[in-house]
Amino acid sequence: RSSRPRRRVNPGFQGQLKLYEAMGCAVDTSSVLYKRYRLEMLSERFSEPQDLPKEVFAVDPTAICQTSDTEVLYRCRKCRRALFRSSSILSHTEGIGPTAFAHKRITDSARLSGNGQEKCTSYFIEPVQWMEPALLGVMEGQLLCPKCTSKLGSFSWRGDQCSCGRWVTPAFQIHKSRVDEVRTLPVGNSQTAKT
Numbered sequence: 001r002s003s004r005p006r007r008r009v010n011p012g013f014q015g016q017l018k019l020y021e022a023m024g025c026a027v028d029t030s031s032v033l034y035k036r037y038r039l040e041m042l043s044e045r046f047s048e049p050q051d052l053p054k055e056v057f058a059v060d061p062t063a064i065c066q067t068s069d070t071e072v073l074y075r076c077r078k079c080r081r082a083l084f085r086s087s088s089i090l091s092h093t094e095g096i097g098p099t100a101f102a103h104k105r106i107t108d109s110a111r112l113s114g115n116g117q118e119k120c121t122s123y124f125i126e127p128v129q130w131m132e133p134a135l136l137g138v139m140e141g142q143l144l145c146p147k148c149t150s151k152l153g154s155f156s157w158r159g160d161q162c163s164c165g166r167w168v169t170p171a172f173q174i175h176k177s178r179v180d181e182v183r184t185l186p187v188g189n190s191q192t193a194k195t
Contacts (some may be wrong), residue, residue: 035126036090040169060129061113071191073182074123074174079148083179088125095119095165120166122153122173131155143174152178 023034038056061073061082072086127135130146140156152174154160159169 009045013146014036056127057127057132058084058125059143060061061085063129070080074179075182076145076150076152076180077180080180081145081147082182083124083130083152084125084128088128090124090126090168092124092162092166092168095162095167121163121177122175124162124168125172125174127155127172143172148179 061084073082074084074086102115131143134141134143135155139158141154142151144150144152144153145152148159153172155170155172157170159167160171160173161167162173
């Protein structure tokens, strides 16, 4: 820097270094931070996603019977088909709320009606294997249950806005009202499911 003060480190490389530090100076492919970074890089690279790497997709929960005691399974509310696990949820920092939707002219009554309620009404998840046919060749569309074809949410490689006001890119959004949480609880020597 002293010999060439105009030289700067590439901002993309700085972002990668910050990510590496946030993951404890190790590449953790199961980290939410890593998964979000990988999806952001894919969304920048593809104008029309045709051939997505298989490692982008989380394993379909119907393909594996084993679930850890701490992991939550999410099922279609209509047909009860397993859709994704809690490890597939990509959390995001909460947005600024209704003021983020000022361009949509939300009325004062609509702003006040959200008091005491959950701000995020959807889960943003990593793509799951059952989504692959819907994602190939298109930039955005609906996410339908692979068994009963009821609408679960939507996806957009360009991103979408959460109900909390945060912009999430890319967005694979499942509405909380369309799925049920299933927690496995140990009872004695056997396992029981609680919804």
